[in-house]
Amino acid sequence: MTQEFTFSWQWDIKSSPEAIWQYAADTNRFNRDTGQPEVKMLDNVKGTKHLRMKLPIIRVEWEEEPFEWTYPYSFGVVRRYSKGPCIVVNLNDRLDYFGSTVNIAARLPSFSQGGELIFSEAIHDDPEVQDFLAQNLKPDVLSRFTGDVKGFDEPFTMWRLKV
Secondary structure, three states: OOOOOOOOOOOOOOOOHHHHHHHHOOHHHHHHHOOOOOEEEEEEEOOEEEEEEEOOOOEEEEEEOOOEEEOOOEEEOOEEEEEOOOEEEEEOOEEEEEOHHHHHHHHHHHHOOOOEEEEEHHHHHOHHHHHHHHHHOOOOOEEEEEEOOOOOOOOEEEEEEEO
């Protein structure tokens, strides 16, 4: 079962918004000071950035619109996540999950024939997963295959690990 983590930061600050703006508005510094992983920009098309952040085992990618700034009180940004954890929304007292990660995770088990683990090419190609597989697998227990995954136009490359 998936475990959900929620993080919330709240401070009672004696300084005025103007005094702390220079620290909070520098998002690279804010990310570093709050312990966020390094963010890598993959490209920038007409102001929309394609970014990646590496968490342990999970790669998160998103498109990010330019920040909205209201000096000295707030800043915000629109992000569209394409890889990584899903988005969970509570609508009318019902949790709803969004994101391609959720769609893929829900459909991969149907490819299993029993006694095997099915995972995506994105997981397989992760450098840490590659190191683990190289150090721990016996010969002939891992095979690559393709299949049609509902909700995706192109055939999907997957890996089958016999356990």
